[in-house]
Amino acid sequence: MIATAFIASSLVPMETEEAQIARGLRRRDPELLDALIEQYQHRLLRYLVHLTGNRAVAEDLFQEVWIRVLEKGHLYDGRNRFVTWLMSIGHNVAIDYLRKRCPESLDEMRDPDEGAPFEPPAHGPSPYDEAAAHQQQERFNEALQQVPALFREVLVLRFQEQMKLEEIAKLIHIPLATVKTRIYRGVQALRPLIKGAAQ
Amino acid sequence: MTNHDHERAVDLIMQRGTEDVVAADLRWLESHLEDCADCAQFASDFDNAGRLLRATAITATPTLVAATQARVRARAMYLAEQRSRMVLIAISFCLGAMSSAVSAFLWWRFGSWVAERFGWSAAIVQPGIMLALLLPALVIAGLMLAFPHPVLEERFITAWARERGGDNQ
Numbered sequence: 001m002i003a004t005a006f007i008a009s010s011l012v013p014m015e016t017e018e019a020q021i022a023r024g025l026r027r028r029d030p031e032l033l034d035a036l037i038e039q040y041q042h043r044l045l046r047y048l049v050h051l052t053g054n055r056a057v058a059e060d061l062f063q064e065v066w067i068r069v070l071e072k073g074h075l076y077d078g079r080n081r082f083v084t085w086l087m088s089i090g091h092n093v094a095i096d097y098l099r100k101r102c103p104e105s106l107d108e109m110r111d112p113d114e115g116a117p118f119e120p121p122a123h124g125p126s127p128y129d130e131a132a133a134h135q136q137q138e139r140f141n142e143a144l145q146q147v148p149a150l151f152r153e154v155l156v157l158r159f160q161e162q163m164k165l166e167e168i169a170k171l172i173h174i175p176l177a178t179v180k181t182r183i184y185r186g187v188q189a190l191r192p193l194i195k196g197a198a199q
Numbered sequence: 200m201t202n203h204d205h206e207r208a209v210d211l212i213m214q215r216g217t218e219d220v221v222a223a224d225l226r227w228l229e230s231h232l233e234d235c236a237d238c239a240q241f242a243s244d245f246d247n248a249g250r251l252l253r254a255t256a257i258t259a260t261p262t263l264v265a266a267t268q269a270r271v272r273a274r275a276m277y278l279a280e281q282r283s284r285m286v287l288i289a290i291s292f293c294l295g296a297m298s299s300a301v302s303a304f305l306w307w308r309f310g311s312w313v314a315e316r317f318g319w320s321a322a323i324v325q326p327g328i329m330l331a332l333l334l335p336a337l338v339i340a341g342l343m344l345a346f347p348h349p350v351l352e353e354r355f356i357t358a359w360a361r362e363r364g365g366d367n368q
Contacts, residue, residue: 028275034268041259049257062259063267070271071278141255159249162217183213187241187248194247 018078025073037066040083043161044090050156051094053145061097065090080170087161088171091153098149143193151186158183204231208238212245306332 015023024032044065048058068089076085144152157163157171165183169176211228214220232239310325 028278030272030275033271033275037264037268037271041264042257045259045263046255046257055257059259059263062263063270066267066271067274070274144252144255155248155252158213158217159252160255164218165213180210180213184209184241187244190248190251191244194244194251 016078018080018082020078021082022073022076022078025069025076028070028073033066033070036069036082036086040086043083044086046160047087047090047153047156048094050144050152050160051091051149052098053149053152057097061090061093064093064097068093081167083161084163084167084171087157087163088173091172144190147186147189151182151189154179154182155186155190205235205238208232208235209241212238212242216249303329303332 021032021036041062045058045062048061048065049055052058052061065086069086072089076082147155153172154168157168158165163171165176165179169179172179174182208228208231211220211224215225215228232242306328307325310328311321313319313328314321314324
C-alpha cells in the first residue's frame, strides 16, 4: 500500500495503479522502486524461499529480482497486475539460478544442512502452545521441502498469493491444464503432511 | 457419475476462493461432494493444504530490504550515468559527423581553387586531396585489420557475449 500511497500523491489520478507503476518503472524512479520493494518484500521472499528451499539463496535472488525489475522495468506495460509480473521475474531469476546450480533437476537444489529455512510463526497464546506450534511449523516446513519444487511453486502461488489459475499459467509460462495437474499432485504430495498436522 | 464430473469438481475446488465461480456451479459442487468420497477427500486436502501453507510465516528482514533498496539505487545511478554518457557520445558523434561533412566540402572547394590557381586538372586534385585526408585513417584501419589485438578482441567478444546473454534472459 506504500506504493499506492506514493503513486496517489505524485501522479495523475485518472491512471490505474498498474499504469502508474509502469510509467514509474520506465523512468526508473528510485522512490517508486523503494516503495515497491517495501510493499512486496514479504510476498516475493516467501515465493523465492519456497521455490529454492533455501533462505540464504532466496535472499540473494530477492536482490537480483529487484535489480532486474529496475533494468527491465520498461517491459512492464501495466496491463497485468504488477505482482504477477514481479513474480514472473522472480520465477525466471530462480529458474536461471537453479539451472546453473543443478541442470539435471530443479528439485535437487536443497541444502541438507538447511533443516528449517523458514522463520517460526509468531502466534500461540501460551509458551507451550507456541513451542508446539513451532515444532509443527518446522515439521511442516521440512516436509514441504520434500514436495517437488514444481508443485511447491504452484501451491505457493495459489494459496499464499491467492492467484487465479490463469495468472499462474501466465506467470510460469505453462498451459492451464498443467497448472491444475501440478496443484492436484502438489496437494496429493502434501496429503501425508496434512494428515500428520491433523493428528 | 462420469470422469467429466470429477474433473469439473476438481476444477471448481481449485477455483473457488480466488476466482468468480457461479452460484449454480458451487451448488453443483456441494451436491457432487456429498456423493463422491474421492472428490470430497480432495476438497478437504486442498483446503487443509491451503491453511497449512498460509500459516508459514516467512518475512523479509529490514536489513535485507534496506540492502536491496541501496543496491537498486546504486544500480539506478550507474544506469543513469551510463545513459547520460551515451547521450554525450551520440552528441559528439553527430557534431563530429557534421564537422567532417563541412571540412570535406571546404577541402573539396580548396582542391578546386588549387587546380584553378595552378592550372591543374580538378578531376585529379580534388580526389587527391580527399584521399590524402582519408589516408591516415585508411592506413590505421588496414594495420588494425592485419594485426588484430588479441586481448582487445577477446574483451570485446566477452562483453558482447555477456550482453547477448543478458538480452536473452
